[in-house]
Amino acid sequence: MPSYTAPTRDTRFIVNELLDLASYGNLPGFEMASTDVTDAVINEGGKFCSEVLAPLNLPGDQEGCTRNEDGSVTTPKGFKDAFDKFREAGWGTLAQPEEFGGQGLPHVLGFVMEEFISSANQAFGMYPGLTNGAISALIAKGSQEQKEMYLPKMVSNEWTGTMNLTEPHCGTDLGMIRTKAVPNGDGSYAITGTKIFISAGEHDMSDNIIHLVLAKTPGAPDSTKGISLFVVPKFLVDEDGNPGERNGVMCGSIEHKMGIHANSTCVLNYDGATGWMVGEENKGLAAMFIMMNAARLGVGMQGLSQAEVAYQNAVAYALDRRQGRALTGPADPEAQADPIFVHPDVRRMLMDAKAFTEGMRALCLWGALLVDLTHKAQTEEERAEADAMIGLLTPVIKGYGTDKGYEVATNMQQVFGGHGYIEEWGMSQFVRDARIAQIYEGTNGVQAMDLCGRKLASKGGAAIQAFFKAVGEDIAAAKGGEELGPLAEALEKALGQQQAATMWFMNNAMQNPNNLGAGAHHYMHIMGIVTLGWMWLRMAKVAQAALAGGTEDKAFYEAKLATARYYMDRFLPDAGALRRKLEAGSESMMALGEEAFATAA
Numbered sequence: 108m109p110s111y112t113a114p115t116r117d118t119r120f121i122v123n124e125l126l127d128l129a130s131y132g133n134l135p136g137f138e139m140a141s142t143d144v145t146d147a148v149i150n151e152g153g154k155f156c157s158e159v160l161a162p163l164n165l166p167g168d169q170e171g172c173t174r175n176e177d178g179s180v181t182t183p184k185g186f187k188d189a190f191d192k193f194r195e196a197g198w199g200t201l202a203q204p205e206e207f208g209g210q211g212l213p214h215v216l217g218f219v220m221e222e223f224i225s226s227a228n229q230a231f232g233m234y235p236g237l238t239n240g241a242i243s244a245l246i247a248k249g250s251q252e253q254k255e256m257y258l259p260k261m262v263s264n265e266w267t268g269t270m271n272l273t274e275p276h277c278g279t280d281l282g283m284i285r286t287k288a289v290p291n292g293d294g295s296y297a298i299t300g301t302k303i304f305i306s307a308g309e310h311d312m313s314d315n316i317i318h319l320v321l322a323k324t325p326g327a328p329d330s331t332k333g334i335s336l337f338v339v340p341k342f343l344v345d346e347d348g349n350p351g352e353r354n355g356v357m358c359g360s361i362e363h364k365m366g367i368h369a370n371s372t373c374v375l376n377y378d379g380a381t382g383w384m385v386g387e388e389n390k391g392l393a394a395m396f397i398m399m400n401a402a403r404l405g406v407g408m409q410g411l412s413q414a415e416v417a418y419q420n421a422v423a424y425a426l427d428r429r430q431g432r433a434l435t436g437p438a439d440p441e442a443q444a445d446p447i448f449v450h451p452d453v454r455r456m457l458m459d460a461k462a463f464t465e466g467m468r469a470l471c472l473w474g475a476l477l478v479d480l481t482h483k484a485q486t487e488e489e490r491a492e493a494d495a496m497i498g499l500l501t502p503v504i505k506g507y508g509t510d511k512g513y514e515v516a517t518n519m520q521q522v523f524g525g526h527g528y529i530e531e532w533g534m535s536q537f538v539r540d541a542r543i544a545q546i547y548e549g550t551n552g553v554q555a556m557d558l559c560g561r562k563l564a565s566k567g568g569a570a571i572q573a574f575f576k577a578v579g580e581d582i583a584a585a586k587g588g589e590e591l592g593p594l595a596e597a598l599e600k601a602l603g604q605q606q607a608a609t610m611w612f613m614n615n616a617m618q619n620p621n622n623l624g625a626g627a628h629h630y631m632h633i634m635g636i637v638t639l640g641w642m643w644l645r646m647a648k649v650a651q652a653a654l655a656g657g658t659e660d661k662a663f664y665e666a667k668l669a670t671a672r673y674y675m676d677r678f679l680p681d682a683g684a685l686r687r688k689l690e691a692g693s694e695s696m697m698a699l700g701e702e703a704f705a706t707a708a
């Protein structure tokens with residue numbers, strides 16, 4: 108049976124030392140996030156996830172969700188009880204606004220909890236996770252009446268939320284959606300259509316489910332410009348604010364899928380269900396994007412989460428399993444064989460995982476801080492800067508984070524040899540669960556196009572230039588130093604590769620847009636590599652200062668420096684190879700016609 112212990116020490120390092128959350132005490136909500144409070148959230152939240160959620164992960168995977176004859180869905184044994192405990196402890200309310208019953212703490216702490224929940228039990232985490240996304244959309248675009256009706260109960264997790272975009276014939280290309288919203292004449296709409304793959308679409312853990320649904324009003328343009336957003340509760344809310352009459356939305360079936368078995372992925376049939384428009388007519392996609400951007404960061408975090416839990420189990424296995432001898436001579440001559448931990452190839456996989464997870468955690472939590480700053484920074488300029496930076500980083504966190512998270516999870520399975528392939532060890536579940544994060548919330552191919560087609564060019568390239576400037580300044584400050592200098596020089600080379608790739612796009616994508624499409628995935632990975640390298644340089648700086656200050660936790664900071672060196676040695680060089688692939692352009696990729704792909708003679 109696999110186990111999970113929340114990485115509280117590393118998280119405290121990032122929150123308290125790297126991000127220095129306490130230094131933002133002048134911003135709303137941050138004044139409550141003293142180091143005592145953040146440490147308590149990290150330690151107690153970690154304990155809850157390790158003790159309550161992690162033990163349900165493997166059994167939940169084995170049992171899965173069950174759709175009953177009446178269309179209701181039963182979650183695996185223990186899930187409802189765990190969700191009650193989660194709700195009673197208020198874990199879902201950490202970063203939600205106080206006016207709707209939240210605790211108003213920084214998003215950073217909400218993200219800390221998201222990582223722990225998702226490592227402990229990704230399928231469970233999606234129920235409150237989707238609720239958070241729906242809350243963001245209602246806060247941004249809902250009417251006052253809608254906010255008052257839905258938000259307090261969603262914030263408290265008495266009610267959960269969903270997002271309904273996908274239909275059988277359209278996923279990425281939402282302009283094609285067919286779900287109709289016909290005015291009832293009383294301000295409400297009759298929603299009719301079929302949505303598929305709706306996560307947490309039906310279940311037994313909350314009193315009501317608040318669906319946010321994309322649909323088209325009569326005569327709306329037949330494109331993304333004709334999409335509106337509707338709120339459609341499973342139970343219509345009565346005059347007292349409680350769940351009343353059953354609405355016309357039913358779960359037609361649940362998908363049998365590769366992973367996240369304990370999350371119900373539903374076909375939802377809307378049959379004249381009563382809904383109300385959220386925001387303006389035909390502006391639904393923009394409203395849904397608010398939800399999706401929040402969700403994309405959460406999905407990027409899932410890449411980290413599965414890598415982390417798989418890594419923890421692989422380390423334990425590598426220290427325990429004995430096969431062969433160390434290349435440099437027996438490490439444990441008394442025993443018949445050495446632990447596999449001594450083999451450089453095993454160490455390569457473990458170090459890759461360590462360097463990725465710690466770097467990615469720093470990036471995700473910094474991303475969460477940027478989300479806070481977009482709302483709470485003191486000046487308009489600072490808010491705009493944070494907004495541009497997180498907009499640029501979101502596809503990288505989602506796309507690179509989940510590609511790499513999946514790769515790490517499979518490498519950790521590899522550490523187990525054949526036992527990794529056997530279900531009872533649990534490594535297969537981590538790989539299967541990690542896989543979905545590359546697909547939903549916009550596939551990683553779509554993330555890459557969002558980064559290269561929209562974000563790079565946005566406002567004349569202002570965001571990417573700000574990124575280059577910020578990384579460049581940290582490199583300049585570190586260069587020449589004995590410890591940090593070599594790290595900074597390595598990062599400078601990788602940054603140069605990214606700048607050259609950006610320039611290549613500028614010179615070659617306009618004349619042939621396929622050049623952009625052909626290189627977008629590579630670019631997203633180059634940027635991921637550079638961004639994590641930047642995080643490692645920043646972490647190394649903090650570690651070096653702690654060591655120079657005579658810290659008592661020398662081993663922790665020395666490990667940070669060693670891992671930073673490993674990252675620069677082993678991750679950064681890939682940026683150069685990826686740039687060369689990108690600069691090969693689209694010609695050979697798009698050269699063949701359909702007939703060349705046919706295998707039959």
Ligand SMILES: Cc1cc2nc3c(=O)[nH]c(=O)nc-3n(C[C@H](O)[C@H](O)[C@H](O)COP(=O)(O)OP(=O)(O)OC[C@H]3O[C@@H](n4cnc5c(N)ncnc54)[C@H](O)[C@@H]3O)c2cc1C
Pocket residue numbers: 270271272273276277278279280303304305306307364372543546547548549550551552553556
């Ligand atoms: C377990 C699970 C849970 C999900 N949860 C939800 C949910 O809660 N709510 C919801 O609405 N949806 C949900 N989805 C749907 C998910 O978001 C879609 O599957 C995803 O967006 C891709 O859409 P698609 O499956 O139709 O693939 P398609 O859009 O058909 O894409 C197929 C392939 O073509 C590529 N492609 C398509 N268009 C382009 C393009 N323009 N440029 C480059 N490449 C392109 C894609 O990257 C992909 O590789 C879920 C899916 C799964 C499997």
